[in-house]
Amino acid sequence: MRDVSIIGIGQTRVAEHWDRSLRHLAGDAVLAAMKDADIEPAAVDALYVGNMLSGLLNGQEHLGALIADFVGLRGIEAVKVEAACGSGAAALRLGYAAVAGGLHDFVIICGVEKMTDTMNAETTTGLMMAADADYESIHGLTFVSVNALLMRRYMYEYGAKHEDFANFTVNAHHNGAGNPNAMFHNPVTAEQFSRARMIADPIGLLDSSGIGDGAAAVVLCPTHMAREHGHERVIHIRASAMATDAVAIHDRHDPLWLSAAEASAFKAYQQAGVGPRDMDLFELHDAFTIMSALSLEASGFAERGKGVWLAQAGEISREGHIPICTMGGLKARGHPVGATGVYQVVEVAQQLRGEAGANQLPNARLGMAQNIGGSGATAITHILEAQD
Amino acid sequence: MRDVSIIGIGQTRVAEHWDRSLRHLAGDAVLAAMKDADIEPAAVDALYVGNMLSGLLNGQEHLGALIADFVGLRGIEAVKVEAACGSGAAALRLGYAAVAGGLHDFVIICGVEKMTDTMNAETTTGLMMAADADYESIHGLTFVSVNALLMRRYMYEYGAKHEDFANFTVNAHHNGAGNPNAMFHNPVTAEQFSRARMIADPIGLLDSSGIGDGAAAVVLCPTHMAREHGHERVIHIRASAMATDAVAIHDRHDPLWLSAAEASAFKAYQQAGVGPRDMDLFELHDAFTIMSALSLEASGFAERGKGVWLAQAGEISREGHIPICTMGGLKARGHPVGATGVYQVVEVAQQLRGEAGANQLPNARLGMAQNIGGSGATAITHILEAQD
Numbered sequence: 001m002r003d004v005s006i007i008g009i010g011q012t013r014v015a016e017h018w019d020r021s022l023r024h025l026a027g028d029a030v031l032a033a034m035k036d037a038d039i040e041p042a043a044v045d046a047l048y049v050g051n052m053l054s055g056l057l058n059g060q061e062h063l064g065a066l067i068a069d070f071v072g073l074r075g076i077e078a079v080k081v082e083a084a085c086g087s088g089a090a091a092l093r094l095g096y097a098a099v100a101g102g103l104h105d106f107v108i109i110c111g112v113e114k115m116t117d118t119m120n121a122e123t124t125t126g127l128m129m130a131a132d133a134d135y136e137s138i139h140g141l142t143f144v145s146v147n148a149l150l151m152r153r154y155m156y157e158y159g160a161k162h163e164d165f166a167n168f169t170v171n172a173h174h175n176g177a178g179n180p181n182a183m184f185h186n187p188v189t190a191e192q193f194s195r196a197r198m199i200a201d202p203i204g205l206l207d208s209s210g211i212g213d214g215a216a217a218v219v220l221c222p223t224h225m226a227r228e229h230g231h232e233r234v235i236h237i238r239a240s241a242m243a244t245d246a247v248a249i250h251d252r253h254d255p256l257w258l259s260a261a262e263a264s265a266f267k268a269y270q271q272a273g274v275g276p277r278d279m280d281l282f283e284l285h286d287a288f289t290i291m292s293a294l295s296l297e298a299s300g301f302a303e304r305g306k307g308v309w310l311a312q313a314g315e316i317s318r319e320g321h322i323p324i325c326t327m328g329g330l331k332a333r334g335h336p337v338g339a340t341g342v343y344q345v346v347e348v349a350q351q352l353r354g355e356a357g358a359n360q361l362p363n364a365r366l367g368m369a370q371n372i373g374g375s376g377a378t379a380i381t382h383i384l385e386a387q388d
Numbered sequence: 389m390r391d392v393s394i395i396g397i398g399q400t401r402v403a404e405h406w407d408r409s410l411r412h413l414a415g416d417a418v419l420a421a422m423k424d425a426d427i428e429p430a431a432v433d434a435l436y437v438g439n440m441l442s443g444l445l446n447g448q449e450h451l452g453a454l455i456a457d458f459v460g461l462r463g464i465e466a467v468k469v470e471a472a473c474g475s476g477a478a479a480l481r482l483g484y485a486a487v488a489g490g491l492h493d494f495v496i497i498c499g500v501e502k503m504t505d506t507m508n509a510e511t512t513t514g515l516m517m518a519a520d521a522d523y524e525s526i527h528g529l530t531f532v533s534v535n536a537l538l539m540r541r542y543m544y545e546y547g548a549k550h551e552d553f554a555n556f557t558v559n560a561h562h563n564g565a566g567n568p569n570a571m572f573h574n575p576v577t578a579e580q581f582s583r584a585r586m587i588a589d590p591i592g593l594l595d596s597s598g599i600g601d602g603a604a605a606v607v608l609c610p611t612h613m614a615r616e617h618g619h620e621r622v623i624h625i626r627a628s629a630m631a632t633d634a635v636a637i638h639d640r641h642d643p644l645w646l647s648a649a650e651a652s653a654f655k656a657y658q659q660a661g662v663g664p665r666d667m668d669l670f671e672l673h674d675a676f677t678i679m680s681a682l683s684l685e686a687s688g689f690a691e692r693g694k695g696v697w698l699a700q701a702g703e704i705s706r707e708g709h710i711p712i713c714t715m716g717g718l719k720a721r722g723h724p725v726g727a728t729g730v731y732q733v734v735e736v737a738q739q740l741r742g743e744a745g746a747n748q749l750p751n752a753r754l755g756m757a758q759n760i761g762g763s764g765a766t767a768i769t770h771i772l773e774a775q776d
Contacts (some may be wrong), residue, residue: 001490002414021522055443055514060521062472064649065632065765069639075651077630078766079478082468084450090467094482101489102389133448134409142523240464251457262455263463377453378466 001100005226005387006235007039008219014334017213019338022114026067029215030110034071036082037231042218045104046077050091050111051338052084055125057118067110075135084130085287086373087111089242089353089380092218096240098384111342112215123211127337130374132248144208146249146375148200151290154256155202158305159343162202165289166190167311169206169346172286172325175318176332177360179347183334184213200250207289209330215221215343218349223387233353236276238366239383241267247377256305260379261298261372268368268381269300276300279383280364281351282322283344285372287331295370296324299381318361325360326351345382352386354378393614393775394623396425396607397734402571402722405601408445410502414455417603418498422459423618426729432675433492434465438479438499439726441514445506452537455498465492472518472644473675474730474761477768480606484628484770487608499730500603511599515575515725518762520636532596532676534637534763536588539678542644543590543740544691550590553677554578555699557594560713563706564720566746571600571722574669595677597718604730606737609773621741624659626662626754627771629655635765644693649686649760649768656756656769664688667771669739669750671732673760674717683758684712687769689720706749714739714747729759738773 010032012025013183020028026049034041049063062065064078082294083090088111095107115123127143128136136146154160169188174232188206226234243263249255269275276282284299286292295305301322302310310316316324327333327347330340348367350356370381398420400413409414414437422429429503437451445513448454452466471478476499483495502513517532524534542548559575564570576594584594614622629653636642657663664670672687674680681695689710690698698704704712715721715735718728736755738744758769 023522052449055441055517058514058521059517059525061440061470061517062519062635062762062765064471064478065519065761066635068632069634074634075631075648077481078471078632079482079630080470082449083466085454088454093465094467094485097482097486097489097491101485101491103485103489111737125447129443129447129449131450132448134411134453137447152418243463244456244466245451246457246462247454260463267668276585372454373452377450377457 003223004096004099004220004224004237005230006218006349007221007226008033008039009349010036011073011181011216011343011346012214013181014161014212014214014336016116018117022054022112023067023070024062024214025114026110026112027071029217029278030071030108032109033217039106039219041072042071042078044108044354046075046098046107048091048095048107049080050088050342051080052082052087053113053337054383055295056126058114067248072182083378084373085337086341086371086378086380089371089382091343092342093240093242093380094219096237099222105221105225107220108217109342110215110217111339113336113338115211115336116213135248137254141150144201144203147288147290148203149249150255150375153203154290157256160308162309163194163206164192164312166291168286168292169193169331171316172329172331175326176328176358179333181329182328182332183210184332187313203288209287209335214334214336214339216346218342218345234387235349235352236385236387237382238385239268239271241244241271242380245377247374249375258294258298258376260376261295261370264381265370266378268383272383274366278366279322279368281326281367282323282324282359283348283369285370286325286331287335289373299370324359326361340362341380344369344371352384389613390490392484392487392608392625393611394606394737395609395614395619396421397737398424399502399569399731399734400602400603401569402475402600402602402724404504404678408503410442410732411455411458411603412499412691413502413603414500415459417605418496419461421605421607422498426532427494427607429460431494432464432496435461435466436479436483436495436497438476438730439468439501440470440475441501441725444514446502471766472761473725474729476768476769477725477759477770480730480733481562481628481630481768483546484625487610493609493613495608496605497730498603498605499727501724501726503599503724504601525634532591533588535676535678538643538763539590542678544579545644547558548696551582552696552700553595554581556674556677556680557581557719559704559764560717560719563714563747564716567715567721569718570720571598572720591676597659597675597723599688601726602722602727604727604734606730606733616638622775623737624773624775625770627656627659627774629659630768635762637763646682646686646764648764649683650756652767652769653687653758656771660771662754666754667710667713667756669749669755670712671736671757672712673758674713674719677724687758711749714749729768732757732759736772
C-alpha cells in the first residue's frame with residue numbers, strides 16, 4: 001500500500017445557492033481543487049462523488065459521469081458513492097483505497113448536495129432515508145426525531161439538561177463567524193440556544209445543523225509523487241477507516257454508544273499509531289448537539305456519559321485541549337449532507353496548512369475528521385498530518 | 389496489484405417479488421454467495437452495494453450499513469455505489485480495486501433493485517434520472533424515448549429496419565427459457581416482435597428489457613488466497629475497466645458511437661492481453677435492442693453500423709461466434725437496474741464454471757460482461773476466465 005496525500009482542496013460557500021445548480025456547485029469545488037493542486041485534466045484518473053439525495057431532490061442520478069464531463073474530465077472513471085450523511089467521507093475512503101492500492105495515481109473526490117430549489121420532494125423526506133424505512137420511517141419518525149430520542153435518553157441516563165449542550169452550538173457559531181465559507185456568521189449565545197423554538201423535543205432549532213447547498217473537493221495522489229512534483233502544502237492521510245452498525249436505533253446493543261464511530265476511530269488510531277491525545281483538532285459530525293457528545297465519547301475524547309461536559313469545560317474551543325468544529329462545523333458551516341464529509345477534510349487541511357484565516361489554530365500538526373451516516377450506522381474517520 | 393478471483397456467486401430470480409423487500413432480496417443473494425464461497429462472516433472485510441433507485445422507489449438510502457447488518461455482517465465497511473444502470477458493475481469495479489490494491493482480502497459485491505411495490509414514485513421517473521435532468525428530462529423525454537432517438541438515428545444512418553433488430557430479442561428469450569432465474573421464460577418469434585405495441589417509436593414492447601426486482605452477489609478475494617483455501621470453481625478477473633462520456637446524447641461527439649463502452653472494453657482487452665475474438669461469450673447491456681447493436685460495435689465485435697447484422701447472421705446465438713445474453717440478457721432475465729451488472733458477472737461465472745444448465749456453452753473459458761449506465765455515459769467492462 002502506498003502513502004496517500006491531499007495536494008489540492010476546493011470548496012464553495014455553504015448557502016442557499018438559488019443561482020447555482022448541482023453541477024455548477026460541484027464544478028466550482030472540483031475546479032478550485034484542481035487549480036490548487038496545479039494538476040492538468042489529462043493527469044486525472046478518476047472522480048468519486050459523494051452525494052446522498054440528488055435523485056430525490058434534483059431528479060438526477062449518474063453524478064459521476066455528469067460532473068466528470070462538466071469539469072472537463074469526460075471519459076474518466078467516475079461514480080457516485082452513497083452512505084447517507086457519511087457519503088462524502090465514504091467517497092474519500094474509496095478514493096484513498098484506489099490510490100493507496102495502486103489502481104490510480106490522481107483521484108478527485110467531490111462531495112456535493114443541492115438541497116434548495118428542489119424538484120418535488122422535501123428535504124425532510126430525503127433525510128429520513130438515512131434511517132430504516134421499514135422499521136423507523138414507517139412509524140412517522142423524522143430524522144430530527146430519531147436524534148431527539150437519542151438526546152432524551154442521554155439526558156435521562158446521564159442527568160444532563162438541555163442547556164448543558166449549549167456550548168456545542170455557541171462554539172460552532174463562534175467559529176463559523178470567522179469562516180467565509182460558512183452558512184452562518186452570526187454568533188449565538190447560550191441564552192439564545194435555550195430560547196430557540198423546539199423542533200422535536202428536546203432538540204431545538206439551535207441544536208440542529210443547517211440544510212444548505214454546497215460542494216467541496218480534494219485531489220489525492222501518492223505521497224512520493226506529490227514530493228516529486230514539488231507540491232507544497234501537502235497533507236498526508238495518515239489513516240482512513242470505516243465501520244458500520246445497525247441502521248435502526250432500536251436494533252443497536254446500546255443506542256447511546258456509537259459503536260461504528262468507535263470502531264472507525266480506533267482502527268484509524270491504530271493505522272496512524274496515534275491516539276486521541278495527539279490530535280490538534282477534531283472535525284466531528286455535529287448534525288445535532290447530541291451527536292457531538294456521542295462522537296466525543298465513542299472516539300475516546302471523553303468517558304461514557306461525559307461528552308456533554310467537555311463543552312462545559314471549554315475543552316472544545318480553539319483554545320481548548322481538543323478544538324472541534326474549528327470552521328463552524330455542521331452547525332454553522334452548514335450541512336449539505338453528501339458534501340459534509342469532504343468539507344470536514346478540507347477544513348482539517350486548511351488548519352494543517354496554516355490557511356484557516358481568522359480561525360487558525362497555532363501549530364496544528366495532526367487533525368482528525370469523522371463523518372457519520374444516519375444516526376450512527378456509518379462512520380468514516382480520517383487522520384491527516386501536515387508534511388514537514 | 390494482486391490478482392483477484394470470484395469465489396462465490398448468488399442470485400435471486402428476477403421477478404415481481406411482491407413478498408420480498410429490498411433487504412430480503414439482497415440478503416438472499418449475499419447469503420447464497422457466502423455459502424457458495426464457503427466463507428464465514430468474520431472473514432468478510434467489506435460489502436459494496438450497487439443500486440440506483442432505492443431512495444426514490446423504496447424510501448431507503450444507506451443500503452451499505454442496512455444490508456451488512458441484515459446479513460450478519462454488522463460493523464464492516466459498507467457503502468452504496470451508484471452509476472445509473474451501471475451501478476452493479478461499478479460496485480464490482482470498486483471492490484476489485486480494494487482487493488487488488490491490498491486494502492481488503494474478502495469483499496462482497498451485491499447488486500440489488502426493488503422496482504415493484506414501491507412507495508410513491510414511478511419507475512419511469514426513476515429511470516430518467518440516468519439521463520440529464522437539466523437538458524433532457526426537463527423537455528419531457530423518458531428513458532425509453534432517449535433510446536428511441538438513438539434507434540431512429542441508427543436506422544436512418546445505416547438503412548436498418550425495425551424488424552432487423554428482432555433476433556436480439558428472439559435470442560434473449562430463447563436463452564431466458566433455459567434460465568430458472570430469468571424473469572421471462574416464454575419464447576418470442578420475429579413476428580411477435582414486429583407486432584408488439586409501440587412504446588416510443590421505433591422502440592416496441594419487445595425491444596425493451598423488463599423491469600423487475602432482484603439481487604445478485606459475488607465474493608471476491610485475492611487469487612492466491614482462493615488457491616490456498618482450496619476453493620474449487622474459482623473465476624479469475626482478468627480485467628476491470630471503467631469509462632464515461634457525456635450524459636446527454638446531444639453533447640456527445642457522435643450519438644451512435646458508445647465511446648465509453650469502447651474505452652472500457654479496449655482498456656480491459658489491454659489489461660487481459662486478449663481481444664474480442666478470444667471471447668467465448670459476451671454478456672452485454674441489452675436494455676433496448678439498439679443498445680445491443682451499439683455495444684457490439686463499440687466493443688470491437690462488429691464494424692460501425694454493422695452491429696445489427698450480427699443478429700441476422702446468427703452470430704450471437706449460443707452456437708454462434710460470439711454468444712450474447714446466454715442466460716437471457718436484460719431482455720429476458722430482466723433488468724433490475726442497479727443489480728444488472730452483478731447478474732451479468734454471475735452469469736459469465738456460471739458459464740465458465742460449467743454450471744449454466746440447459747444454457748451451458750461448450751468449452752467456455754473466457755467471457756466478458758459489460759454494464760452500461762444511462763444511454764451510454766458510463767460503461768464498465770470485466771473479463772473473466774475459468775481457472776485451470
